[in-house]
Amino acid sequence: MKKSIITLGILLSTTSVIFAQEKQTTGKATDSTKSNPNNKAKDIEEVVVIAYGTQKKGEVTGSVGKVNTASFKDRPIARVDQALTGQIAGVKTRATSGKPGEPLEIRVRGSASISASNSPLYVVDGMVVDDMANVSPDDVQSIEVLKDAASTAMYGSRGSNGIVIVTTKKGVSGKPAFSFSQYYGVQTIEKKLDIMNSAEWIDYATESINKRWVALAPGNSASDSYAVRANYFNLANTTDYNLANVNFMVDPRWGTNQVANIDWQDAFYRPAAIQNYQLSVRGGSQNVKYAISAAYFDQEGMALNTGFNRFNLSAVIDVNISDKWKAGITLRPSYSQSYGATVDGKDNEAHKMLSMVPVAELSAGLYTNFWKNDRYRWASSSQSPIGVLENTTNDTNEFRLLSSMYMSYDILPGLNFKISGGATNNFNINTGYIPTFNLITNIPGQVSIASRRTINYNRYLGEALLNYKKTFGSHSIAALAGYSAENYRTTSQYNRNKGFANDDLKTFNFTQSASVLNSEYTASERMLISLFGRVNYDYQKKYMVFASIRRDGSSRFGWNNLYGTFAAFGGAWKMDEEEFLKDKTWLSNLKLRYSWGENGNDNIGDYRAFGTLAGGNYSFGGGLSNGLISNTIPNPNLTWEKTQSSDFGFELGLFNRIDFTADYYIKKTNDLLLQQPIPYATGYNIMWKNVGSVQNKGLEFDLSTKNLTGAFKWNTSANIAFNNNKVLQLGSDNAPIYTGFSSSTNIIKVGEELNSFYLYEAIGVLSTADINNTGVAKTNGAIAGDVKYKDFNGDGKIDENDRHIIGSPTPDYYWGFTNTFSYKNFDLSVFFQGQKGGYSYALLGRAIDRTGMGTATNVMGNWANRWRSDADPGDGKTPRLDGTTGSLLDTRWLYDATYIQLKNVTLGYNFEEELVKKLKISNLRVYVSLENVWRKDHYYGGYNPESVQSDGTDYGAYPNAKVYMMGLNFNF
Numbered sequence: 001m002k003k004s005i006i007t008l009g010i011l012l013s014t015t016s017v018i019f020a021q022e023k024q025t026t027g028k029a030t031d032s033t034k035s036n037p038n039n040k041a042k043d044i045e046e047v048v049v050i051a052y053g054t055q056k057k058g059e060v061t062g063s064v065g066k067v068n069t070a071s072f073k074d075r076p077i078a079r080v081d082q083a084l085t086g087q088i089a090g091v092k093t094r095a096t097s098g099k100p101g102e103p104l105e106i107r108v109r110g111s112a113s114i115s116a117s118n119s120p121l122y123v124v125d126g127m128v129v130d131d132m133a134n135v136s137p138d139d140v141q142s143i144e145v146l147k148d149a150a151s152t153a154m155y156g157s158r159g160s161n162g163i164v165i166v167t168t169k170k171g172v173s174g175k176p177a178f179s180f181s182q183y184y185g186v187q188t189i190e191k192k193l194d195i196m197n198s199a200e201w202i203d204y205a206t207e208s209i210n211k212r213w214v215a216l217a218p219g220n221s222a223s224d225s226y227a228v229r230a231n232y233f234n235l236a237n238t239t240d241y242n243l244a245n246v247n248f249m250v251d252p253r254w255g256t257n258q259v260a261n262i263d264w265q266d267a268f269y270r271p272a273a274i275q276n277y278q279l280s281v282r283g284g285s286q287n288v289k290y291a292i293s294a295a296y297f298d299q300e301g302m303a304l305n306t307g308f309n310r311f312n313l314s315a316v317i318d319v320n321i322s323d324k325w326k327a328g329i330t331l332r333p334s335y336s337q338s339y340g341a342t343v344d345g346k347d348n349e350a351h352k353m354l355s356m357v358p359v360a361e362l363s364a365g366l367y368t369n370f371w372k373n374d375r376y377r378w379a380s381s382s383q384s385p386i387g388v389l390e391n392t393t394n395d396t397n398e399f400r401l402l403s404s405m406y407m408s409y410d411i412l413p414g415l416n417f418k419i420s421g422g423a424t425n426n427f428n429i430n431t432g433y434i435p436t437f438n439l440i441t442n443i444p445g446q447v448s449i450a451s452r453r454t455i456n457y458n459r460y461l462g463e464a465l466l467n468y469k470k471t472f473g474s475h476s477i478a479a480l481a482g483y484s485a486e487n488y489r490t491t492s493q494y495n496r497n498k499g500f501a502n503d504d505l506k507t508f509n510f511t512q513s514a515s516v517l518n519s520e521y522t523a524s525e526r527m528l529i530s531l532f533g534r535v536n537y538d539y540q541k542k543y544m545v546f547a548s549i550r551r552d553g554s555s556r557f558g559w560n561n562l563y564g565t566f567a568a569f570g571g572a573w574k575m576d577e578e579e580f581l582k583d584k585t586w587l588s589n590l591k592l593r594y595s596w597g598e599n600g601n602d603n604i605g606d607y608r609a610f611g612t613l614a615g616g617n618y619s620f621g622g623g624l625s626n627g628l629i630s631n632t633i634p635n636p637n638l639t640w641e642k643t644q645s646s647d648f649g650f651e652l653g654l655f656n657r658i659d660f661t662a663d664y665y666i667k668k669t670n671d672l673l674l675q676q677p678i679p680y681a682t683g684y685n686i687m688w689k690n691v692g693s694v695q696n697k698g699l700e701f702d703l704s705t706k707n708l709t710g711a712f713k714w715n716t717s718a719n720i721a722f723n724n725n726k727v728l729q730l731g732s733d734n735a736p737i738y739t740g741f742s743s744s745t746n747i748i749k750v751g752e753e754l755n756s757f758y759l760y761e762a763i764g765v766l767s768t769a770d771i772n773n774t775g776v777a778k779t780n781g782a783i784a785g786d787v788k789y790k791d792f793n794g795d796g797k798i799d800e801n802d803r804h805i806i807g808s809p810t811p812d813y814y815w816g817f818t819n820t821f822s823y824k825n826f827d828l829s830v831f832f833q834g835q836k837g838g839y840s841y842a843l844l845g846r847a848i849d850r851t852g853m854g855t856a857t858n859v860m861g862n863w864a865n866r867w868r869s870d871a872d873p874g875d876g877k878t879p880r881l882d883g884t885t886g887s888l889l890d891t892r893w894l895y896d897a898t899y900i901q902l903k904n905v906t907l908g909y910n911f912e913e914e915l916v917k918k919l920k921i922s923n924l925r926v927y928v929s930l931e932n933v934w935r936k937d938h939y940y941g942g943y944n945p946e947s948v949q950s951d952g953t954d955y956g957a958y959p960n961a962k963v964y965m966m967g968l969n970f971n972f
Helices: 002-013 080-084 149-158 198-216 226-232 264-268 349-355 385-391 768-772 843-847 861-865 913-918
Strands: 047-050 053-056 064-067 091-094 105-108 121-124 127-129 140-146 163-168 174-189 259-261 272-284 288-300 307-320 325-339 359-361 393-412 415-434 449-472 475-498 515-539 543-554 563-574 587-601 613-620 623-630 641-654 658-670 673-677 686-690 693-709 712-729 737-739 746-748 756-759 762-765 787-789 813-823 826-836 839-842 894-896 899-910 922-937 961-971
Touching: 047 064, 047 140, 047 163, 080 091, 080 140, 080 163, 121 149, 127 393, 127 415, 149 163, 149 515, 149 543, 149 563, 149 587, 149 641, 174 922, 198 359, 198 861, 264 349, 264 385, 272 961, 349 385, 349 843, 563 641, 839 843, 913 922
Parallel strands: 121 163
Antiparallel strands: 047 053, 064 140, 091 105, 121 127, 140 163, 174 272, 174 961, 259 359, 272 288, 288 307, 307 325, 325 393, 393 415, 415 449, 449 475, 475 515, 515 543, 543 563, 563 587, 587 641, 613 623, 641 658, 658 693, 673 686, 693 712, 712 813, 737 746, 746 756, 762 787, 813 826, 826 899, 839 894, 899 922, 922 961
């Protein structure tokens, strides 16, 4: 193993760390039959970016989706990945958080792994990157997604989850051409959760308190006054409500103006601004071309004191040194800042806010139990989330630099050599400060906590490519051979201390704190080397075949399996070029294609195959001595996950106005990377192994039409994808794996979909008749008003054996649908997207919706319709408020994830050329845009059915924003 790592290091150290992708030229479609007498579609001449090169669309043998850049140019998107939503069949995006600046989760043709990453590979101008945060959406020229293994196999071990390729705008010959774009908008929360208002909570709390009071002693009545109850507890001062025994005494001020009635969601979320500005210039000569841009994006968070801003620079320069030599350089620095207390997730501020009792002392209001304000006696000890948001420091500042260079030489006509490489350098600093919020029991600074984490991430890549292209007669051949070497290194330093002199000096001088809570330093490094090649051949542009192979070496695997080989092949038949169809003017494209390929996946983290050490104590000389102990067991046979995929494609074009594409694929992943339990006799409890397999298969359809082409134009694009996921094998014994919340909500089981929900099935509320009926299965100790569960195994009782699989997070299908209209200088775009099927499990809803929680917190609004008696059963689904089944994970919080969303509506106007010339500018355009306009769903336990984790659970994601926006673009 040491020799292999040394070899990797030598290869890296002797390889130039510069990288870029060769220039792309984009074709343009036309309907002209004068230059196209056979009326064949010109869009098949469009250039498509593929792995390590470009191809004409008509010659592509794999499954490649392309995003129309016009679909997002007038939308308020902060990141390039947002442009993929609903645009390509088989590409599913999910906003797991609406927090400003957060990336989307992207899946291409389902999830192929259990423990390793399911995210696609990102390539920007030929350079592999971790995400696309460095790229301004306004700089994008094209976005392609490689979906099948044949298209992705050239990236070998990193292509199993698909590849997103982004190509940015390049310089052009001519005088400098400037362009300016900006938009400004206001964001509001998409929807509010239905939680109890003050009147509903008072009724809820009154019922609970009165029940306890009546049960306390014979003769007690629910109608007994506050004074009667105070006398029972010997309270001398009946007006000092801080003395009240809140378990048995209601607040006599409820329903009056003597207490504050609060809508915490209205206080927590506010309208927030979003804005973007970009200035760019493109120009050059025949020998030097440049594209330079600067952009600033700022998005305030809807939650108080949260937000994100980013400044991007980009410089792309290409130089023709001579007839044979070319070179180029790209620099993309960016600086971003995100700030604000953590809103999403368990026990964080959104969860606490929704749990806050909607009643408080007038003197405290929104700042109940904060600073010198006592908590409201009938509420929990949670501190005001408004105060926490306004006074917590949680700032992340990140500097990124994406740089690349290339040099190419034309050895012979058609034969080119190119050496290229680049670097990604990220420096991230997170600083946090939590002051002393409670000044009643503490002095300022006494229990304050400061933290600081710095992360340095450096990634270097070097490549050498040899390209050959030759056409002789009716034959064309293109060959590519290449070598690649990469090095990744991450270091992290974390300090967390408690107790500072005061809360005003937030300089994070850790030497002046009272105690050290954490002090950690970590470092990680990995390497990857590769050899690869590809050959494309076509005859008469009708019959096309290709084959590729790549051999990767990864330092992440055991010394017995450092290297993996990944191959692919495929072919296509352009039937419309056959003599019997060539003159059919109504047929603009007809193509059949097939491909097969294999990819790998090594994205499991570093050092999983090796034994590692950790600090520990030894008994030595009658005492304990510090030392190192073995922490993990090595597995020298650990190897790549391998995904094999077959794709059958069909393309049809009619009348140069209708383009239809269909794909059927089967994708199977073997040698899944999983942590497996091992006998304790080994001294360990788990070990990383290759076990199991998962299959995805599905259908994808893309359709684009030019419905009207006169003065009034109307175009439509639509896509839909169906994916079926199944676990085929899980080790030698096929033992299921329990996952999700507390490893209890989900199950991975052979024959089922990944992360299927494994729950008790709630079927209503038990009545007195049910309790008396021995034929009705019940939990132990159940009484009328408790949750009624399905006796799944029919044994007459409700226990662990009645949990069963009820759906999964995977939708039946997902889709996108866009219509664009234009008339004279006006244009209108309307974009819908959605999904059918799948489930979301609302852990947030469960956290504030469980029976038996008590009344010191607020709950979901459905509790206003709870079961009170057989005569007043409420909605038939919500149990009694003091039940005993609240801890069971059941289907009351499982929601159908089907939704339909009007994602964007944009209306634009392009000013007349005469007016524009008078202003000494060109192409002046103004527009208004609405984002996240409307959504219909069945999700009541959270803000958005999309905002869930990969296992379908949601513990209170930051809500998405509805955006009202105006923008302006012009050139000069």
